[in-house]
Amino acid sequence: MAAQYPGNLDSIKPGDLLAGRESFRPFIGFHPEPLGGPGLGLYCKEDELREWMNEPERTEAEAHKAQTLLDFWKNRTVHSLIRSSFDQDMSEEWTSDDYINDDGASFPLYRLALVNLDFGRLMRRGLPGLREDILTRKSGAEEAWRFAELKGSSLSDFIEGLEGALDVLESVLSHFLDEARTLAGRLDLSAEQIDRAANLALCLESLLHNAPDSLQEALQLAWITAVCAGTWNWGRMDDWAGQFLVSDLNSGALSDTDARELILAFYDLTRERSNVFNNRIILGGLGRNNTEEADVFARFAMEVFDAHPGVEPQLTWRFHTESDSALHSLALDLISRGRSFPLIYNDDAIIPAVASAFSVDERDAVNYSPQGCGEYVLGYSGTGTPNGIINLTKCLEAVLAGGRSMMTERSLGPTHSSPENIQTFERLWEAYAEQVEYHVDLLARFQNLSLKTAGENSPFLLISLLSDNCLEKGLPLLSGGARRIGCSLEVYGEINAADSLSAIRKTVFDDETLTVAELAEVLTDNFSTPENQILRQKVLSAPKFGNDDAVADSMLSLVHNHSCRVIRESAARVSMDYHLAVIINNSVNSLWGLNTAASADGRSRGEALANGINPAPGQDKAGLPALLNSLLVPELGTHAGAVQNLKLSSDFFKEHRDVLESLLKGWFGQGGAQLMITVLNEKDLEDAYVHPEKWPNLIVRVGGFSARFVTLDRTVQKEILDRTLYGR
Amino acid sequence: MAAEGLILEIQRGTLHDGPGMRTTVFLKGCSLRCAWCHNPASIKREPEQRKRMQNNQLIEETAGYSMDSDSLISLVKRDLKWFSSTGGGLTLSGGEPLLQSQFVCEVLEKARSSGIHCCIETSGAVSRESLEQCLPYVDLWLYDWKHSNETELRQWTRANLDTIRNNLNFILDRGGQVVLRLPLIPGVNDTEEHWTTIGDIGKHPNILAVEILPYHAWGRLLWEEVGRPLPPDFRVPEKDQINQWILILENLLPQGKLKNRI
Ligand code: SF4
Numbered sequence: 001m002a003a004q005y006p007g008n009l010d011s012i013k014p015g016d017l018l019a020g021r022e023s024f025r026p027f028i029g030f031h032p033e034p035l036g037g038p039g040l041g042l043y044c045k046e047d048e049l050r051e052w053m054n055e056p057e058r059t060e061a062e063a064h065k066a067q068t069l070l071d072f073w074k075n076r077t078v079h080s081l082i083r084s085s086f087d088q089d090m091s092e093e094w095t096s097d098d099y100i101n102d103d104g105a106s107f108p109l110y111r112l113a114l115v116n117l118d119f120g121r122l123m124r125r126g127l128p129g130l131r132e133d134i135l136t137r138k139s140g141a142e143e144a145w146r147f148a149e150l151k152g153s154s155l156s157d158f159i160e161g162l163e164g165a166l167d168v169l170e171s172v173l174s175h176f177l178d179e180a181r182t183l184a185g186r187l188d189l190s191a192e193q194i195d196r197a198a199n200l201a202l203c204l205e206s207l208l209h210n211a212p213d214s215l216q217e218a219l220q221l222a223w224i225t226a227v228c229a230g231t232w233n234w235g236r237m238d239d240w241a242g243q244f245l246v247s248d249l250n251s252g253a254l255s256d257t258d259a260r261e262l263i264l265a266f267y268d269l270t271r272e273r274s275n276v277f278n279n280r281i282i283l284g285g286l287g288r289n290n291t292e293e294a295d296v297f298a299r300f301a302m303e304v305f306d307a308h309p310g311v312e313p314q315l316t317w318r319f320h321t322e323s324d325s326a327l328h329s330l331a332l333d334l335i336s337r338g339r340s341f342p343l344i345y346n347d348d349a350i351i352p353a354v355a356s357a358f359s360v361d362e363r364d365a366v367n368y369s370p371q372g373c374g375e376y377v378l379g380y381s382g383t384g385t386p387n388g389i390i391n392l393t394k395c396l397e398a399v400l401a402g403g404r405s406m407m408t409e410r411s412l413g414p415t416h417s418s419p420e421n422i423q424t425f426e427r428l429w430e431a432y433a434e435q436v437e438y439h440v441d442l443l444a445r446f447q448n449l450s451l452k453t454a455g456e457n458s459p460f461l462l463i464s465l466l467s468d469n470c471l472e473k474g475l476p477l478l479s480g481g482a483r484r485i486g487c488s489l490e491v492y493g494e495i496n497a498a499d500s501l502s503a504i505r506k507t508v509f510d511d512e513t514l515t516v517a518e519l520a521e522v523l524t525d526n527f528s529t530p531e532n533q534i535l536r537q538k539v540l541s542a543p544k545f546g547n548d549d550a551v552a553d554s555m556l557s558l559v560h561n562h563s564c565r566v567i568r569e570s571a572a573r574v575s576m577d578y579h580l581a582v583i584i585n586n587s588v589n590s591l592w593g594l595n596t597a598a599s600a601d602g603r604s605r606g607e608a609l610a611n612g613i614n615p616a617p618g619q620d621k622a623g624l625p626a627l628l629n630s631l632l633v634p635e636l637g638t639h640a641g642a643v644q645n646l647k648l649s650s651d652f653f654k655e656h657r658d659v660l661e662s663l664l665k666g667w668f669g670q671g672g673a674q675l676m677i678t679v680l681n682e683k684d685l686e687d688a689y690v691h692p693e694k695w696p697n698l699i700v701r702v703g704g705f706s707a708r709f710v711t712l713d714r715t716v717q718k719e720i721l722d723r724t725l726y727g728r
Numbered sequence: 729m730a731a732e733g734l735i736l737e738i739q740r741g742t743l744h745d746g747p748g749m750r751t752t753v754f755l756k757g758c759s760l761r762c763a764w765c766h767n768p769a770s771i772k773r774e775p776e777q778r779k780r781m782q783n784n785q786l787i788e789e790t791a792g793y794s795m796d797s798d799s800l801i802s803l804v805k806r807d808l809k810w811f812s813s814t815g816g817g818l819t820l821s822g823g824e825p826l827l828q829s830q831f832v833c834e835v836l837e838k839a840r841s842s843g844i845h846c847c848i849e850t851s852g853a854v855s856r857e858s859l860e861q862c863l864p865y866v867d868l869w870l871y872d873w874k875h876s877n878e879t880e881l882r883q884w885t886r887a888n889l890d891t892i893r894n895n896l897n898f899i900l901d902r903g904g905q906v907v908l909r910l911p912l913i914p915g916v917n918d919t920e921e922h923w924t925t926i927g928d929i930g931k932h933p934n935i936l937a938v939e940i941l942p943y944h945a946w947g948r949l950l951w952e953e954v955g956r957p958l959p960p961d962f963r964v965p966e967k968d969q970i971n972q973w974i975l976i977l978e979n980l981l982p983q984g985k986l987k988n989r990i
Contacts, residue, residue, distance in 0.1 A: 548806055623740030625749065625807040656743050659814045663749055666813025711780060 001168045001461070004029055005228045006175040012183060012200065014193040017216065017265035019176035019200060020224050022273045027052065028073060031230040032460060033385075035275060038097065038110035040082070040450060041458025044073035079110045082453045089442055093413070100591050103408045105394040106439035108446045109387045109490075112454065112478075114278075114371040115231045117466040118380040119222050119240040120289070126211025126221070127169055130465060134162050137471055155474040158459065162471070165228075165461035170208060172224055177204040214253060215244040219266045229462035232278030233371050234270075234313065235379065236285070238301065242293030245300065263304045270313045277372050277586060278314070284327065285318025286347045287366030295324050302330050302342065309339050316370055317342035332661065336653035338679045345370050346668040349636060353673065354378075356637035357568065358486070358578050370674070373584040374612070374643040375488050381468040382484025383477070384640065386582055387450050388443035389592075392563060393493030393609055395435040396500055397597050399428065400520040403435075406597035407605075413438040419517040425509045428516065429558075432501070437566050440489070444570035444579050447487040451576075455479040486578035488640045489567050492589050495545055495610035498559040499601035499619070502552050503542035507600075513538060523598045526605040540602035546615025548626035553633045560613070564638035580640035585612045585676065612643030618693045628667055636673055647678045685709075689717050730796040733831035736770045736823065738800075740807060746847035746868055746907075748816025751804050755832070756792045758823040760853055762874065762885040763959045764913050766947035770823035778953045791954065797834040805842055817845030817867070826850055829858035836865035849909070851885075852892035859895055868936075869899055869906045875917045876925035884916060900934045907987075908935055912973055913943040914963045927980030938977065939987045942970050 008029075010021035025035060027049040030042055037045030052058070053066035074080060086094070090108075099107035125133065138159045183189065183197035203216045212218040218241050222234070248254035254262070270279045283298035298317075305315050317331040331342050347366075354376055355365035367379035377384030398404060398412035400419055405412050413435045422428050454460075455478030463477055464470035470481030478485070507513045514522070514535065527536040543552035564581045571579035590608035598605045601616060610616040613634050620627045631644050652660050664675070678684075688695035692710040709717060736756040745752045757773035758765075765771065769778055775792035804818050811817050818839050825832050825848055836846050848862065849870035873896075875881035878889040899906060908929065912918060930938050942965045951958055965973075977986050 625740045625751070625810045628810065629806060652743065659743060659748055659816070662814045663810060666809060669813070670809060 001165060005168055006172040012176060012179045014183060014189050015196055017196060017262055018220050018223060018269060020227055021269060022227050028069060032112035032115060038079035040110050040112055040454040041078040044077045046070060078454050078457050082450050085449055085453060090446060093442055099389060103405045103410055103595050105398055105412045106390040106443055110450060111385060113385040114375055114377050115463055116233055116235045116369055116377060116380045117226060117229060117231055119235050122225055122466055123212055123218055123240050127166055129211055131166050134159060158474060158476055161459055161461045162465050169225060169228055173204050173208050177201055180204060215248045215262055218244040219262060223269055232275045234281045235369060236288060237281045238283045238294035238297040239288040239290055242297035243290050245297050246293040259300060260304050263300055264308055267313055271310055276311050279312045280314045280316050280371050282316045282318060282369050284323055286320055295327060298327055302334055305341060306334050315342040318345045318347050320347035335677045336679055343676055345674045346672060349671050349673045353636035357580055357639055373586040374641045375582040376640045382482050382486055384486055384488055386488040386490045387447050389490040390439050391493045391592050392497035393599050394596050396432055396497050399431040399435050406524045407595055419520045422516040425505050433562060436563055440566050440570055443489055444574045448574035448576060451478050451485060484577040486576050488580045488582045491563055491581045491583045492592050493609045494559055494583055495616055496599050496601050496603055498556040499544050499616060500599045502555045503539040503600045506542045507538055519600060526598045536602050539600055544619040546620035546627050546630045547622040548629040553630050557633055560634045568638050582640050583613050583642040585643040614645050632670055632672060643676060644674060645676045647680060649680045653679060730798040731831040731834045732794045732796050733828050734792055735795050736792055745819040745821060748814035749810050750816040750819050751807055752819040752821055755820060755822045755825045755828055757827045760851055760885045760887050764943055764947060764962055768951045768956055769954045776954060780953045797831060797838060800835055801838045811844060819847040821849040824851055826854040826858040829861055833861045836862055840865045852895045853887045859898060863902055863904060869904050870909055871896055871906050872909050874911055876922040900932050906935050908938045909941060911941045914965050923976050923980060930981040930985055937987045938981055938985050
């Protein structure tokens with residue numbers, strides 16, 4: 001840590017309100033989750049380093065140095081240590097970790113992701129308080145050792161390590177304090193810049209001696225700590241920062257504008273450090289300690305975001321029946337203006353679901369944080385890193401091709417008998433389940449292996465210090481310190497697998513249009529011949545999830561419940577507290593689509609897999625209420641997050657806001673957990689014009705009548721497009 | 729035996745055919761021939777072939793299918809929770825729904841007994857019996873008012889103004905709640921006579937709102953789909969002209985009654 005910080009951080013610029021920009025991303029280092037390569041502690045981004053080494057402007061000496069580093073780290077990174085501990089099944093299944101370019105139905109991921117720090121404790125104790133806690137623990141331990149006659153132990157190493165970690169934080173603060181003082185003395189700067197530098201110096205100095213006492217100090221300490229810990233998420237920021245905001249406003253230390261500028265400065269730091277899959281700020285929700293102050297912060301946070309929109313930080317609004325209605329309305333306002341944020345989460349549905357999935361009581365579940373692309377973690381009371389990915393559509397592909405990939409013919413999972421032998425739907429389901437369970441089991445073993453190996457090599461000191469129980473137990477996070485150890489598993493291709501199974505049941509087993517073996521050939525052929533195109537139309541017309549169709553929706557339930565259940569049950573076999581499916585939104589669904597053959601739902605080879613638990617693009621054709629009914633079908637209490645999307649026209653927000661609000665209220669009241677709402681703007685309409693098949697439900701108003709955009713003549717579509725572009 | 733109806737299309741989640749989020753059922757068959765008809769596939773009282781664009785491909789399909797009132801109601805009831813949360817319900821539109829009054833009446837009765845709010849959109853060019861039969865079950869009438877001049881109305885739509893006027897009065901007198909809908913076509917019905925008449929009708933307390941539907945050329949293209957000769961090429965009103973109509977109507981109507989739902 002001392003080697004990395006403050007060295008890796010950028011200098012304060014004139015006018016900065018907060019210090020600690022991090023734009024440098026070293027090839028080699030210690031990080032729970034470095035971007036651009038495997039992590040989990042000591043890492044080396046070999047691909048990036050190799051690329052750098054081969055750039056034409058490299059000198060021979062530089063290239064040589066890079067090669068020496070590559071050789072040195074080859075067997076020393078946690079990633080390589082984990083890989084070298086693979087058992088035979090893992091080595092056979094995962095010949096590569098490159099899930100983007102290589103063919104596979106599952107892949108391991110190497111990281112300690114989605115970590116939340118206990119910012120509340122950091123704020124209450126400050127650095128001096130934390131040091132005191134460590135010392136108290138140390139003297140207590142010394143007594144215990146004498147008593148039990150324990151000698152030379154990992155405990156003393158750990159305690160020393162924690163002290164060292166605090167030293168690093170202090171040295172970072174001191175480093176920036178020097179910088180700020182220098183800036184404050186520069187005559188070439190404007191009065192305002194000098195003022196800001198002087199204030200920043202006061203703030204940094206105070207943090208060296210006291211717990212934070214102002215919003216600036218709170219934000220500064222949180223930032224520096226998270227950057228040095230290598231974490232990307234901000235937890236329940238309204239709760240830990242709200243009281244500082246309110247007391248600064250009340251005392252007049254900050255004006256309304258000052259406070260907004262500070263929050264914006266924090267947003268800017270997250271934007272420069274950029275990690276679009278993380279950077280969550282959670283606002284609202286049950287279980288906050290300082291509800292009133294937190295609500296004030298939530299309002300500021302949303303308003304600042306609204307005035308300065310961006311893709312980060314990912315504002316997240318947790319709400320429930322008792323939430324402040326003005327804040328809830330503000331959240332919807334932001335969404336209606338096309339801000340994409342906040343992402344909204346319904347506590348009333350999620351808290352019981354989290355309690356059930358994680359097997360914890362509601363007092364713990366209340367601190368769930370939606371992180372990353374939609375995975376819930378239990379605050380700072382345990383790990384929840386998603387260290388594996390599985391593609392259910394690919395699992396079905398493997399079954400239909402006798403245990404092989406249709407893309408490269410490599411073997412996948414357990415060997416299956418040839419497709420000729422699959423004569424009933426039940427037999428098909430068994431084979432599919434067997435394939436899925438094989439990968440889940442492998443991944444569960446891997447998750448355990450990865451955390452164990454990381455624990456043996458990487459103490460993650462700051463994270464341990466600011467996680468439940470580690471200091472009390474005297475053990476680092478992954479070596480028995482964490483209150484709970486668990487992982488999640490990213491599930492992709494759930495919808496396409498379910499719709500494929502529905503289509504197979506109908507065309508193969510009910511209508512007997514073709515056999516399983518023939519279907520496998522059609523899919524391998526990617527529906528290219530005229531006859532196969534006709535078959536594609538047939539499977540496309542089979543029931544699809546998202547249309548309030550009992551057959552398709554219950555197939556989705558079957559697929560969803562099966563994978564969630566087997567993933568959840570695998571935790572006990574590898575002694576984790578939980579191992580849970582997450583069915584999320586990110587780019588893996590499209591990247592993985594590229595390596596997935598045509599599927600029996602009519603999706604062609606290479607086409608993106610459906611995102612989260614949402615209908616396959618263009619397959620929800622029965623209207624919004626039908627879609628909402630279907631979205632309520634998949635069960636909640638067995639996974640750690642499933643992302644559902646809703647695309648609404650901006651008219652819906654503008655002209656029917658009351659209907660929309662009551663509709664959302666109704667949907668969440670029915671048990672809906674979460675929605676990512678996209679408001680269609682001109683760009684979306686343009687996309688609908690170019691790819692109408694993706695927008696079957698887009699309803700537009702034309703001269704007093706509503707019409708489905710896709711059924712309109714091209715000229716009319718164009719006209720609507722133009723009209724909208726004029727801002728009507 | 730449940731009555732069968734001839735249906736053109738069912739849309740779930742509509743926002744423009746009455747309050748809240750609704751299911752709109754477009755019934756097939758209409759006795760009028762409005763030159764600007766926006767839904768020509770709904771005119772003929774039997775299924776017919778139509779060619780239409782879907783995903784940029786021309787497809788041929790049968791427009792119109794029959795469905796009995798029980799199946800329709802069970803489909804409509806799937807959205808009960810959304811109706812109750814948004815204050816929505818069922819809207820029967822067309823074509824002219826009241827040409828299938830027995831079916832419509834049965835659907836309305838069943839819907840009402842499930843607590844569903846019911847709207848009917850009608851041209852008013854229908855028999856008194858059909859109105860009377862359905863009246864007890866209708867929460868809100870969406871009543872078209874196409875022209876206020878007897879000769880012109882007949883010329884453009886084949887409708888009889890007296891029938892439409894008398895039927896409207898009948899509904900109002902019997903306490904029916906009405907939203908008056910005005911298709912506005914430049915050069916056809918943007919006349920002094922029309923404005924004054926609307927102003928008069930709009931004073932009735934049971935006329936809850938007046939909505940304008942400015943002409944759009946979109947409907948023209950649909951005529952080709954069902955193989956009918958293209959209707960006259962009306963002028964699409966400019967924004968300025970629409971604003972002018974709004975001003976005129978706002979002056980003539982009680983405050984707040986005019987809704988511009990474009
Ligand atoms: S009343 Fe309606 S459906 Fe009938 S012709 Fe006129 S516009 Fe078309």
